[in-house]
Amino acid sequence: MxxxxxxxxxxxxxxxxxxxxxxxAPLAQAADLKIGLAAEPTAMDPHxxxxxxxxxxxxxxxxxxxxxxxxxxxxxxxxxxxxxxxxxxxxxxxxxxxxxxxxxxxxxxxxxxxxxxxxxxxxxxxxxxxxxxxxxxxxxxxxxxxxxxxxxxxxxxxxxxxxxxxxxxxxxxxxxxxxxxxxxxxxxxxxxxxEFNSGKAAIGTGPFKFGQFTKGDRIVLKRNDAYWGKKPAWDQVIMRPITNPGSRVAALLSGDVDFIERPTTQDIPRIKADPRFKIEGAVSTRTVFLVMDQSSDKAPPGVKTADGKNPFKDVRVRKALSMAIDRRAIVDRIMGGFAKPAQQLMSKEFFGTDTSLPVLATDVAQARKLLAEAGYPDGFEMTLATPNDRYINDSQVAQAVAQMFTKIGIKTGVDAMTASTFLSRRAKHEFGIYLFGWGAQTGEMSSPLRGLVATVNKTKGWGSSNYGKFSDATIDSTLDKAMETVDDNKRRALMAEVSKRSMELMAVIPLHYEVTPWAMKASLNYKARADEFTKAEDVTPK
Missing domain, CATH: 3.90.76.10 (Dipeptide-binding Protein; Domain 1)
Structure with missing residues (x-):
């Protein structure tokens, strides 16, 4: 032992x-498992x-x-x-x-x-x-x-x-x-x-082997019968990217697939009522948020101001945008309860969050006041970019947020696109403000703080997704100290301090935490995961 x-x-x-x-462990009866993916992986390369x-x-x-x-x-x-x-x-x-x-x-x-x-x-x-x-x-x-x-x-x-x-x-x-x-x-x-995408280099030790990777169509995995651990129940797993949520649910109901990620919140009651299927869900480490381009003094792409300056450089504007958003309304009306309104970049139950922070407030009058103080009494115009197939009801959330911004005098349009197009355009810095999400792979607060808020630092690997180029020396130095602190209680307190300051400066604007659902045939079992992973080896016959 x-x-x-x-x-x-x-x-x-x-x-x-x-x-x-x-x-x-003994193998289950051989079979194929068909999975409908909500978002398509961009590569088979693990790095x-x-x-x-x-x-x-x-x-x-x-x-x-x-x-x-x-x-x-x-x-x-x-x-x-x-x-x-x-x-x-x-x-x-x-x-x-x-x-x-x-x-x-x-x-x-x-x-x-x-x-x-x-x-x-x-x-x-x-x-x-x-x-x-x-x-x-x-x-x-x-x-x-x-x-x-x-x-x-x-x-x-x-x-x-x-x-x-x-x-x-x-x-x-x-x-x-x-x-x-x-x-x-x-x-x-x-x-x-x-070479990984073609399968030539896709050589691992895992429970499944590479079978096929055809972008836009399917990913096929083959069971590794020489696996050192518990063998999967499935001979073959066929993963189909079905990014349209309605189509994904339809594929499940028709029997085209056995298991799907993120059914639409509107369809969940219907799935639950059908004895052929069931739903599993868990609060995730996924936070959906808005990023504002703060890299230049000039108005960024998609933003039009009277003076031609970048409004997001002013913390009062960033706070005004946050105060315009009714997070509880988004959770209740758009997310169907499959989300929690945000206080910071991770939900309070995870390590390193500031448990004293309340849900970010909605205050339209104060938002207008802050805009006026910042020199924008008549607001300005902008386009909010968003993927339309990456997160639960992502484009609908963006539309709701745009309407809320318009109510405080910021005329906002929405540019929704597939996640693949979005990622390509974001890499070229084509968005002045956009909606996206972050799943903390370590399950604790330093992940979004280092990835989204810390000053871009290639030596440390920090700020890898800080496309807004936010930067604050106090945040960086405190986060540095936290990452070197072995004592858990002290590290937790330091990260909470950074989290609080990131909200005071509104480095990015958190909207909500996703409660991630999976839908499947009633004959299958799956334990919902906080990291949102769909792992075929953990899908088992009932």
């Missing part, structure tokens, strides 16, 4: 393990895009060292145990007798190769370096031990490693890798994203 020490994200402990008796659909898919093919349970507690992955040797040094003991899908053996060199490869990924819309930049040194004293050193104490390291899928060094013919935080040197070429 292997020693087992449970690790929870809010209180790290020294080691984790797994009962040897759970490493295998290309820090985007929930991508990570959810990747985790089924490429496994991390440490894995997350639905409630964000941690369990063993390719590391069967780990411990903190000192505040800046971690030791990971790797699982033995694990094979990649191509039959090659997993060992420490695969881990070093993976972490060396992450910073080399080209054209990443949101890079994984957010979760690897803290690593100063990495070495393998033997084939099944990895030592990771950070410059400063970094208590969240194991949590963050749960986002990094391990790939095979067979992609570089087994070349031995020496890690360097300045950039690793290898004689081979780093595998490109296109």
């Amino acid at each position: 292997i020693k087992f020490c449970l690790k929870h994200l809010a209180a790290p402990v020294a080691c984790i393990g797994l009962l040897a008796s759970t490493l295998s 290309y895009h820090l985007f929930t659909p991508n990570i959810s898919l990747a985790n089924q093919i490429y496994e991390p060292l440490v894995m997350k349970n639905p409630d964000f507690s941690m369990h063993p992955g390719l590391a069967e145990s780990y411990r903190a040797i000192n505040p800046t040094t971690w030791e990971f003991k790797l699982r033995k007798n694990v094979k990649f899908h191509d039959g090659t053996a997993f060992d420490a060199n695969d881990v070093l190769f993976t972490f060396c490869r992450v910073p080399t990924v080209q054209n990443s819309p949101s890079p994984f370096t957010l979760y690897t930049k803290a690593i100063k040194e990495m070495e393998a004293p033997d084939p099944y031990t990895v030592i990771i050193k950070t410059t400063e104490p970094y208590p969240l390291l194991p949590n963050e490693l749960a986002t990094i899928g391990i790939i095979s060094d067979s992609l570089i013919d087994g070349e031995k890798v020496h890690f360097s935080d300045a950039g690793c040197k290898i004689t081979h070429k780093w595998p490109a994203t296109e």
